[in-house]
Amino acid sequence: MITGSMGMLPSASLNEQGFGLYEPAGGSAPDIAGKNIANPIAQILSLALLLRYSLDADDAATAIESAINRALEEGIRTGDLARGAAAVSTDEMGRHHCPLCRRRGVIMAKTLYEKLFDAHVVYEAQNETPLLYIDRHLVHEVTSPQAFDGLRAHGRPVRQPGKTFATMDHNVSTQTKDINASGEMARIQMQELIKNCKAFGVELYDLNHPYQGIVHVMGPEQGVTLPGMTIVCGDSHTATHGAFGALAFGIGTSEVEHVLATQTLKQGRAKTMKIEVKGTAAPGITAKDIVLAIIGKTGSAGGTGHVVEFCGEAIRNLSMEGRMTLCNMAIEMGAKAGLVAPDDTTFNYVKGRLHAPKGSDFDDAVAYWKTLKTDDGATFDTVVTLQAEDIAPQVTWGTNPGQVISVNDNIPDPASFADPVERASAEKALAYMGLKPGIPLTDVAIDKVFIGSCTNSRIEDLRAAAEIAKGRKVAPGVQALVVPGSGPVKAQAEAEGLDKIFIEAGFEWRLPGCSMCLAMNNDRLNPGERCASTSNRNFEGRQGRGGRTHLVSPAMAAAAAVTGHFADIRSIK
Numbered sequence: 311m312i313t314g315s316m317g318m319l320p321s322a323s324l325n326e327q328g329f330g331l332y333e334p335a336g337g338s339a340p341d342i343a344g345k346n347i348a349n350p351i352a353q354i355l356s357l358a359l360l361l362r363y364s365l366d367a368d369d370a371a372t373a374i375e376s377a378i379n380r381a382l383e384e385g386i387r388t389g390d391l392a393r394g395a396a397a398v399s400t401d402e403m404g405r406h407h408c409p410l411c412r413r414r415g416v417i418m419a420k421t422l423y424e425k426l427f428d429a430h431v432v433y434e435a436q437n438e439t440p441l442l443y444i445d446r447h448l449v450h451e452v453t454s455p456q457a458f459d460g461l462r463a464h465g466r467p468v469r470q471p472g473k474t475f476a477t478m479d480h481n482v483s484t485q486t487k488d489i490n491a492s493g494e495m496a497r498i499q500m501q502e503l504i505k506n507c508k509a510f511g512v513e514l515y516d517l518n519h520p521y522q523g524i525v526h527v528m529g530p531e532q533g534v535t536l537p538g539m540t541i542v543c544g545d546s547h548t549a550t551h552g553a554f555g556a557l558a559f560g561i562g563t564s565e566v567e568h569v570l571a572t573q574t575l576k577q578g579r580a581k582t583m584k585i586e587v588k589g590t591a592a593p594g595i596t597a598k599d600i601v602l603a604i605i606g607k608t609g610s611a612g613g614t615g616h617v618v619e620f621c622g623e624a625i626r627n628l629s630m631e632g633r634m635t636l637c638n639m640a641i642e643m644g645a646k647a648g649l650v651a652p653d654d655t656t657f658n659y660v661k662g663r664l665h666a667p668k669g670s671d672f673d674d675a676v677a678y679w680k681t682l683k684t685d686d687g688a689t690f691d692t693v694v695t696l697q698a699e700d701i702a703p704q705v706t707w708g709t710n711p712g713q714v715i716s717v718n719d720n721i722p723d724p725a726s727f728a729d730p731v732e733r734a735s736a737e738k739a740l741a742y743m744g745l746k747p748g749i750p751l752t753d754v755a756i757d758k759v760f761i762g763s764c765t766n767s768r769i770e771d772l773r774a775a776a777e778i779a780k781g782r783k784v785a786p787g788v789q790a791l792v793v794p795g796s797g798p799v800k801a802q803a804e805a806e807g808l809d810k811i812f813i814e815a816g817f818e819w820r821l822p823g824c825s826m827c828l829a830m831n832n833d834r835l836n837p838g839e840r841c842a843s844t845s846n847r848n849f850e851g852r853q854g855r856g857g858r859t860h861l862v863s864p865a866m867a868a869a870a871a872v873t874g875h876f877a878d879i880r881s882i883k
Contacts, residue, residue, distance in 0.1 A: 418685075419685035419686065419687035419688040419689075420684070420688055421582050421584075421619060421684045421685075421688045421689075421690060422649055422682060422683055422684045423557065423580070423582055423619060423647075424582070424688070425681075426538065426540070426555075426556070426557040426649075427440075427442070427557060427577075427579060430443045430444075430445075430540045432574055439576045439577065439578050440576070440577060440578070441575070441576055442540055442574060442576070442577045443540065443573065444473075444541075444542055444569050444573050444574060444575055445473060445536075445539035445540050445556075446473055446474075446529070446534055446535065446539055446540070446542075447470075447473060447474045447475070447541075447542055447566075447569050447570065447573075448474075448476075448477075448525050448526075448528075448529055448542070448543035448545075448548070449474060449477075449503075449525075449543070449544070450476065450477055450479050450480055450503070450525050450543070450544070451478050451479075451480060451481055451496075451499040451500045451502070451503040452480045452481065452544070452830070453545065453563050453566055454476070454502075454503060454506065454544060454563075454566060455499060455502045455503070455506070456563050456567070457544075457563055457564075457566035457570055458502070458509075458510065458570070460564075460567040461510070461567060461571060464571075466570075466571045467510065468512060468571070469570065469572055469573040471511040471512050473573065474512045474570065475512070475513055475515075475528075475534050476503060476512050476513065476514040476515070477514070477519075477522055477523060477524075477525050477528050478515070478516055479522075479523065479524045479525055479822075479823055480823075480824045480828070480830050480831070481493075481495075481496030481499055481500060481824075481830055481831050482496075482500070482517060482821075482823040482824075483821070483831065483832055484791075484793050484820035484821045484823045484825045484832075484833060485820065485821065485832070486821070487517045487518060487821065489501070489517060491832070492831065492832070493831075493832075496830070496831065500516075500517075503516075504516060510570075519797070520797045520798070520801075521796065521798065522796065522797050522822060523794075523795050523796020523797055523798070523799065523822040523823075524763070524795045524796060524823065524824055525764070526543075526545070526547055526548065526550040526551065526638065527764060527768060527795035527796045527799065528796050529541070529551060530550075530551065530553075530554065530630070530634065531663070531796055531798055531799075532663060532664045532665055533660060533663025533664050533665035534664075534665050535551045535554050535556060535558075536554065536556065536660060536665075536666065536667075537554050537555040537556060537656060537660070537679040537682055538556065538652075538679060538682055539551075539554075539556040539557070539558075540556070540557045540558070541556050541557070541558035541559075542558070542559060542560070542561045542566075542569055542575065543558075543560060543561070544560065544561055544562065544563060544565075544566045545560050546560040546641050547560065547638050547764050548560040548647075549637050549638060549640045549641050549645070549646075549647045550634050550637050550638040550764055551634075551637070552637040552640065552647050552648040552649040552650065553630060553633035553634040553636065553637045553648075553656075554630075554650075554652060554656055554660070555649060555650065555651055555652035555656065555682045556649075557617075557647060557649070558637075559646055559647045560641070561575065580615060580616055580646045580647075581615050581617075581691040581692065582616060582617060582619070582689075582690045582692070583617070583618045583619070583645065583690060583691060583692040583693070583694065584618075584619050584621060584684075584693045584694070585604055585608075585618055585619070585620050585621070585693075585694045585695075586620075586621050586625075586693070586694070586696070587600060587604070587620070587621075587622040587623070587624035587625050587695075587697075587698050588622050588623060588624065588695065588698060589622075589623055589624060589697050589699050590623060590627065590698055591624050591699070591701060592698075592699060592701070592702075594703065594865065594879050594880050595701050595702070596632065596635075596774065596863040596864075596865065597628050597632030597633065597635040597636045598704070598765070598844065598861075598863035598864070598866075599701055599703055599704045599863055600624060600625075600628075600636065600696075600698070600701055601635060601638075601639045602704035602711060602714045603696060603700075603704055603714070604643065604694070604696060605639065605642055605643045605711045605712045605714065606704070606712055606713075606714040606715075607694065607696060608643045608694060608712070609643070609712045610642060610643060610644060610711055610712035610713075611643070612643050612644060612694075612712075613640065613643035613644045613645030614644035614645070615644075616646065616692060617645060617646050617648075617649065618643070618645045618647070618649065619648075619684060619690075620633075620636055620648060620649065621650070621651070621684075622698075623698070624698035625650060626653065626655075628650075628655075629655065630655060630656065630659040631768045631769070631770040631771065632770070633650045634768070635765055635766060636648065637649065637650060638764055638765045638846060639711065639846050641846075642710075642712075642846055642847065643711075643712070651682060651683040652680075652682055652683075656679070657676050657679065702717065702718065702878075703716065703717045703862075703863065703865075703866050703878055703879055704716060704717070704861075704862070704863075704866075705717050705751055705842075705860055705861070705862050705866065705876055706848050706860050707721055707722070707739070707740075707743065707745060707751065708735070708736065708739030708740070708743060709738075709739040709743065710735075710739075710848065710849060711847070711861060713735075713736065713739055714861070715751060717751055717866065717876055717877070717878045718752065718878055719751060720747075720748050720749060720751065721740070721746065721747050721750075721751060722736065723747035723748060724736035724740065724747065725747075743858050744838070744840075744858060751876050752875060752876050752877060752878070754840070754875055754876055755840070755875045756788060756840045756841065756860070756870050756871075756874065756876070757787070757789070757835075757839040757840050757841065758789045758790070758791070758839055758840070758841040758842075759784075759789070759790040759817075759841065759842045759843075759868070759871040760790075760791050760793070760826040760827070760833075760841055760842075760843040760844065760845065760853070761775050761790070761791065761792045761793065761817075761844050761864050761867050761868065762791065762792065762794070762795065762820075762825050762827065762844060762845070763795075763824065763825070763826075763827035763843075763844060763845035763846060764795065764824070764827070764846070765844060765846045766844035766845070766863065766864050767794055767795030767796075767799065767822075768799055769799050769802050769803060769806075771844065772792065772794065772799070772803050772808050772864070773808065774863070774864045774865045774868075775864040775867060775868040776812060776868075777868075778868035778869050778879060778882060779811055779815040779817060779868045780811050780815070781815075782815055782872040783815055783872065784815055784816035784817060784871050784872060785871065785873060785874030786874070787874070788870075788871055790816065790818065791817070791820055791825065791826060792812050792817050792818065792819055793820040793823060793825040793826070793833075794820070794821075794822050796822050797822055800821070800822055815871075815872065820833075826843065826845070826853055827843075827845040827846070827847075827852075827853070828847075828852060828853070829852065829857075834853055834854035834857065835854035835856070835857025835858070835859075836854060836856070836857070837855055837856025837857070838856055838858070839856075839857055840860070841853055841857060841859050841860065842860050842862050842867045842870035842871070842876065843859050843860065843861060843862065843867065844861075844862060844864050845859070845861065846861070847861075848860065848861050860876070865879045866879055
């Protein structure tokens with residue numbers, strides 16, 4: 311059985327505004343009657359195939375197919391369709407419970423990733439890579455110019471401009487909204503984005519738009535990101551959106567063009583990994599500490615070829631901001647994407663946001679979203695377990711996120727690594743970072759502090775940093791930047807008086823943008839400068855040629871700013 315392969319229906323039969331081209335009926339592919347509600351037709355039809363051809367249950371299969379045909383003819387709401395089908399055959403999407411299935415021992419338990427993937431398969435032939443429907447395409451100024459040029463060269467439109475959202479973030483100045491303040495290449499890229507979005511009918515949050523910000527902050531904030539969706543962007547940290555139970559991953563420029571033109575993408579199935587964090591984290595331990603501890607255990611390549619699902623009590627206790635931090639860094643362990651199953655925390659965050667369903671449509675959506683969880687009995691290719699109470703504030707010491715220790719530990723000696731590859735990597739990292747084995751991490755002085763990035767620039771992050779900064783001063787010789795992730799985050803922080811706390815403490819309060827996360831704008835490190843950063847990558851030159859990056863949580867970054875060195879926030883508070 312090819313799950314989802316029967317889910318292709320003419321879009322005009324599902325949506326009066328459709329173009330009549332074939333699009334998947336599974337997942338949240340067509341927005342039925344313009345509603346952003348996931349539609350499970352493909353999986354239901356797949357069940358009918360299973361019943362008829364594998365289990366000889368022709369009557370049950372016919373009943374399912376008749377129900378779907380009636381629903382399409384009568385325009386039944388997606389949520390009602392899902393519940394009606396459930397009454398016939400299944401009480402959870404992707405996990406079937408008909409008596410015949412149970413008697414014959416058919417196991418249909420699926421992981422969350424498998425449910426999301428299968429629900430979006432448009433077409434899959436034997437020995438071919440599946441074609442997935444893409445629900446949301448996020449665009450920024452750096453990876454989109456060539457893609458739009460490709461459309462223009464072939465006379466193609468953007469297939470679904472209403473599902474494509476653009477913003478300016480990577481190259482923007484965080485000191486002024488003047489586009490000319492950026493370098494020539496940055497200015498050209500931003501001007502091209504303005505031109506392309508206007509020409510192709512794509513919504514753009516430019517420098518003067520109140521919603522402008524980092525693409526992975528803007529999407530969730532505006533309700534563009536919803537559970538059950540497939541989401542892509544020409545940026546490696548697109549995994550951030552997996553915090554909502556969405557299958558989200560980064561794509562290359564040629565793939566950006568393909569999605570713009572077709573709203574689909576060829577994508578192979580990944581392996582599955584479960585990372586369970588048991589127990590309750592201690593006070594002051596944040597999602598950033600948890601994910602750095604995870605990567606410290608798995609290594610920076612431990613998730614290669616996998617989609618990771620984060621679970622466990624410590625994960626359930628995280629806010630949506632914390633879950634976004636977690637999934638944002640799934641790529642830093644080599645994973646394709648990260649996921650957290652949606653729950654009431656998710657639904658409460660989404661409710662009322664600009665592009666989220668409203669009223670009864672929202673209720674219908676939640677009914678489907680509640681099915682987006684790994685079934686009991688589903689198996690993972692890899693399982694990793696951590697105890698939350700064992701996690702202390704984390705600081706990276708090397709040049710990949712897996713080279714990380716607790717703040718009160720000493721810099722490791724490369725000789726202590728049994729693996730010769732790890733030993734050589736540690737030696738090279740310490741040489742670049744200018745560190746000696748055995749010294750306490752708390753003795754390491756810093757030059758700059760960066761609080762921002764798509765990992766840690768949301769309101770919760772700024773509140774945590776402000777709590778440390780309040781009533782204190784930035785240490786002499788330290789430059790500290792606070793860069794909100796978006797216009798709305800900045801406005802909310804200012805309404806709460808956080809900007810005043812930072813400014814009075816000696817921090818620089820900046821405009822939204824990617825800023826010092828990467829050396830593509832005016833905010834960067836000079837050679838040899840050491841930075842406590844809330845961003846996600848610490849490889850050589852990431853924040854500027856010769857710059858030395860230590861990844862930490864917002865509170866830990868603020869503590870480094872006011873002490874001039876790494877410090878345990880548990881002793882400061």
